[in-house]
Amino acid sequence: MTRAPLLLALAVALAACGRGEQAPATGATTTNEATTDATSGAVQRVTTPVTIESGGRRHVFRAEVASTTAQQAQGLMFRTDLQPDDAMLFAPYPPEGGAPRVADFWMKNTPLSLDIVFIRADHSIAAIAQNTTPLSEAKVSSGEPVAAVLELVGGRAAALGIGVGDRVTW
Numbered sequence: 001m002t003r004a005p006l007l008l009a010l011a012v013a014l015a016a017c018g019r020g021e022q023a024p025a026t027g028a029t030t031t032n033e034a035t036t037d038a039t040s041g042a043v044q045r046v047t048t049p050v051t052i053e054s055g056g057r058r059h060v061f062r063a064e065v066a067s068t069t070a071q072q073a074q075g076l077m078f079r080t081d082l083q084p085d086d087a088m089l090f091a092p093y094p095p096e097g098g099a100p101r102v103a104d105f106w107m108k109n110t111p112l113s114l115d116i117v118f119i120r121a122d123h124s125i126a127a128i129a130q131n132t133t134p135l136s137e138a139k140v141s142s143g144e145p146v147a148a149v150l151e152l153v154g155g156r157a158a159a160l161g162i163g164v165g166d167r168v169t170w
Contacts, residue, residue: 050089050150052117052125054166061087063150063170069095075151077109082153089170090149100145105129107136113154117168118142125166128157
């Protein structure tokens with residue numbers, strides 16, 4: 001094995017270990033759903049389409065799915081390369097299953113502003129925390145029980161006219 005793939009594997013393994021402290025969930029996935037391109041060595045994340053219907057229009061995002069506790073704890077921390085239609089879907093929320101609950105997120109170690117879209121069990125948007133403050137440890141709460149959360153590039157919800165009550169499918 002050459003050094004580059006070994007170092008990449010080590011870096012991915014260390015990133016998956018998390019930060020060792022318990023905290024509210026943040027944006028989430030880089031562990032089990034990532035693969036490595038054999039020729040370039042680049043990490044490729046598995047995505048799923050997430051559609052938001054708003055005002056008779058539909059917009060599709062490329063969302064990484066954070067479905068485990070570890071993935072949801074990691075979220076979009078340390079990311080600096082999100083494209084306008086990139087997203088992260090926390091589903092199910094909570095990751096261990098069960099009834100929807102109030103979601104509390106934070107932006108610690110997240111250098112990009114995000115829009116955090118809180119989604120009810122019926123797939124309607126309950127609330128949107130727009131343009132969150134990068135690196136902040138302030139709690140960002142859904143305000144009501146939710147079954148999923150979608151993180152978008154900051155300002156994207158307003159730019160697309162996405163609002164409370166709009167429908168989200170994946």
